[in-house]
Amino acid sequence: MTHRIDQTFAARKAKGQAAFVAYMMAGDPDRAASQAFLNALPEAGVDIIELGIPFTDPMADGPVIEDAGIRARKSGTTLSVVLEMAAEFRTANDTTPIIVMGYANPLHHMGYTKFASAAKAAGVDGAIIVDLPPEEDSELRAAFETHDLALIRLATPTTDAHRLPQVVAGTKGFVYYVSMTGITGDSFAQAGSITEQVTRVREAANLPVVVGFGVKTPERAREVAKDADGVVVGTAIVKTLYQDGPEAALALIRTLAEATHSS
Amino acid sequence: MGNHSETNRAFPDENGRFGDFGGRYVAETLMPPILELEKAYEEAKADPAFQEELDYFMTHYVGRPSPLYFAERLTEAAGGAKIYFKRDELNHTGAHKINNCMGQLLLAKRMGKKRIIAETGAGQHGVATATVAARLGMECIVYMGAVDIVRQKPNVFRMRLLGAEVRAVHSGTATLKDAMNEALRDWVTNVGETFYCIGTVAGPHPYPAMVRDFQAVIGREAKQQILKAEGRLPDAAVACIGGGSNAMGLFHEFVPHKEVRLIGVEAAGKGVKSGLHAASLTGGSPGILHGNRTYLLQDEHGQIADAHSISAGLDYPGIGPEHSYLHDIGRAEYVSATDDEALHWFQECARLEGILPALEPSHALPRTVDFAEELGKDGLIIMNMCGRGDKDVFTIADALGEHISEGTEG
Numbered sequence: 001m002t003h004r005i006d007q008t009f010a011a012r013k014a015k016g017q018a019a020f021v022a023y024m025m026a027g028d029p030d031r032a033a034s035q036a037f038l039n040a041l042p043e044a045g046v047d048i049i050e051l052g053i054p055f056t057d058p059m060a061d062g063p064v065i066e067d068a069g070i071r072a073r074k075s076g077t078t079l080s081v082v083l084e085m086a087a088e089f090r091t092a093n094d095t096t097p098i099i100v101m102g103y104a105n106p107l108h109h110m111g112y113t114k115f116a117s118a119a120k121a122a123g124v125d126g127a128i129i130v131d132l133p134p135e136e137d138s139e140l141r142a143a144f145e146t147h148d149l150a151l152i153r154l155a156t157p158t159t160d161a162h163r164l165p166q167v168v169a170g171t172k173g174f175v176y177y178v179s180m181t182g183i184t185g186d187s188f189a190q191a192g193s194i195t196e197q198v199t200r201v202r203e204a205a206n207l208p209v210v211v212g213f214g215v216k217t218p219e220r221a222r223e224v225a226k227d228a229d230g231v232v233v234g235t236a237i238v239k240t241l242y243q244d245g246p247e248a249a250l251a252l253i254r255t256l257a258e259a260t261h262s263s
Numbered sequence: 264m265g266n267h268s269e270t271n272r273a274f275p276d277e278n279g280r281f282g283d284f285g286g287r288y289v290a291e292t293l294m295p296p297i298l299e300l301e302k303a304y305e306e307a308k309a310d311p312a313f314q315e316e317l318d319y320f321m322t323h324y325v326g327r328p329s330p331l332y333f334a335e336r337l338t339e340a341a342g343g344a345k346i347y348f349k350r351d352e353l354n355h356t357g358a359h360k361i362n363n364c365m366g367q368l369l370l371a372k373r374m375g376k377k378r379i380i381a382e383t384g385a386g387q388h389g390v391a392t393a394t395v396a397a398r399l400g401m402e403c404i405v406y407m408g409a410v411d412i413v414r415q416k417p418n419v420f421r422m423r424l425l426g427a428e429v430r431a432v433h434s435g436t437a438t439l440k441d442a443m444n445e446a447l448r449d450w451v452t453n454v455g456e457t458f459y460c461i462g463t464v465a466g467p468h469p470y471p472a473m474v475r476d477f478q479a480v481i482g483r484e485a486k487q488q489i490l491k492a493e494g495r496l497p498d499a500a501v502a503c504i505g506g507g508s509n510a511m512g513l514f515h516e517f518v519p520h521k522e523v524r525l526i527g528v529e530a531a532g533k534g535v536k537s538g539l540h541a542a543s544l545t546g547g548s549p550g551i552l553h554g555n556r557t558y559l560l561q562d563e564h565g566q567i568a569d570a571h572s573i574s575a576g577l578d579y580p581g582i583g584p585e586h587s588y589l590h591d592i593g594r595a596e597y598v599s600a601t602d603d604e605a606l607h608w609f610q611e612c613a614r615l616e617g618i619l620p621a622l623e624p625s626h627a628l629p630r631t632v633d634f635a636e637e638l639g640k641d642g643l644i645i646m647n648m649c650g651r652g653d654k655d656v657f658t659i660a661d662a663l664g665e666h667i668s669e670g671t672e673g
Binding site: 054055056057058059060062063066073078079080103104105106107108109110130131132133135136153154155156157158159160163167178181182183186 | 434
């Protein structure tokens with residue numbers, strides 16, 4: 001439901017704050033641990049959850065998220081399991097939006113209509129499908145509109161002024177601005193250039209703009225939050241969870257969320 | 264030349280679709296560059312100066328036209344239709360791959376791109392890319408699965424000699440599909456200055472059409488040559504298929520000629536029923552991977568399944584979208600051959616014809632022989648001998664249980 005997304009941004013905006021968006025890979029390292037971690041995110045300060053769908057060939061991801069996907073698949077995390085996790089989360093939380101994020105093939109294989117209906121039933125609010133650019137997402141978008149789900153598009157540094165209106169047309173909830181050309185987990189290469197970019201995307205979309213790719217530290221999150229309506233951290237969380245466990249990852253999330261909210 | 268019929272021209276449509284297949288399933292970052300590439304390619308295609316330059320290199324550097332050769336002793340052994348080989352293994356670098364690389368890198372030059380990236384499986388596309396990049400003075404980076412690096416050592420060294428940097432890919436299955444993932448990651452990171460030279464008729468539009476067009480020289484020549492030699496079109500055109508570029512190259516000219524059966528041979532590995540194979544059309548279902556919708560090997564949850572083939576060049580879980588289309592409309596027939604069959608006919612071809620075929624076209628041999636028998640003495644078949652087998656001698660020795668030294672440490 002875009003309702004939860006809209007309310008989340010409105011609530012943060014009312015306080016003059018940006019929203020903190022955390023990415024995690026569903027099922028990494030296994031279903032039970034991953035479910036517990038997911039359930040703990042809102043209390044650690046996460047406003048919006050991006051729940052990763054593992055895929056064998058994650059072409060836009062770096063090694064940290066690719067490896068997390070391998071662990072998740074080994075533990076039996078299918079697309080249906082991802083939705084089951086969302087549904088279980090919803091039994092205790094009806095306010096924090098969940099956006100599933102991944103690649104087209106598992107959804108295509110399930111069938112877009114069936115997926116949309118199952119996602120809605122599971123309490124999912126939207127999806128980001130990396131390899132469905134505007135040219136290829138009409139089928140999924142139609143299924144999403146039937147169920148009032150947000151299909152969130154990505155804008156990137158290569159999305160020029162000519163293309164931007166096409167990218168933002170029909171997107172709901174928010175626009176995800178990929179702040180650099182590259183894959184997840186790369187270092188932030190274009191610091192300083194985002195004010196102009198975020199403004200450009202926000203004006204075209206008339207929706208909140210969240211910024212992801214390359215944000216790893218509270219310092220950077222604070223900086224990005226000055227311009228963006230939301231800040232996404234993924235790789236740093238996934239890496240800490242794997243290397244140091246859930247307590248350390250939740251501690252990192254608290255500092256990132258505080259930094260984002262304090263800006 | 265260039266007398267393409269309207270039927271040939273009908274696909275893909277403006278969205279890069281061959282029926283339900285193809286398209287542009289890429290991250291937004293790559294959409295502007297693939298649209299730019301499409302525009303540049305359309306302009307180049309219409310520019311006589313570009314075609315002239317390409318023709319010059321195809322003649323004097325690649326060594327085209329390649330012969331159409333009557334495989335007399337194989338024909339005798341098969342005991343049926345006359346079998347002709349289209350000798351694309353005689354091209355510079357020993358495979359059909361250079362036809363496409365020559366075209367794409369001249370296009371890169373025209374676009375002002377000096378950094379070339381490529382993926383490779385058997386190494387033939389990597390060698391061809393490295394070769395043309397050297398000739399045109401371009402930087403070249405080739406992504407190759409770590410498993411393939413081991414089984415295609417001679418080609419790895421060849422690429423390095425040609426000045427290319429070979430980057431090993433350890434992720435996933437460490438084969439061709441993972442090399443392609445890594446090349447896409449490179450492209451999305453270094454998007455401005457980089458030209459991605461895809462080696463087969465797959466990937467996002469315009470690659471499937473563009474690579475087919477550059478490879479279509481195979482079928483154009485073969486048609487003229489068979490008309491000259493036999494006074495008629497063949498009954499069948501046969502080629503092996505991984506991604507399917509040599510097959511599309513041979514088929515394209517014959518697609519409008521309905522009397523010519525088009526037969527693609529996929530790699531059945533240890534047998535399609537064993538689950539250890541690379542036969543996407545025979546044993547797969549439609550899905551989305553590497554920028555296009557096509558037949559894929561995948562599990563019941565839409566995860567990509569591992570492909571298995573003794574041939575690194577066929578070891579890919581997908582197939583070019585135009586093949587999926589030709590399959591679904593029934594214009595082309597797709598069959599398969601196992602590792603063992605390929606090994607057997609590799610040896611037969613060596614002894615009968617004095618030609619060491621690559622492991623890839625070795626898969627086409629057993630089905631060619633079957634069809635020769637089926638068609639009988641009046642029949643006529645062209646098989647694309649798309650690569651030479653020198654690169655495979657270590658793999659073959661290994662499979663045959665023989666130990667041969669590579670001259671350096673094992």
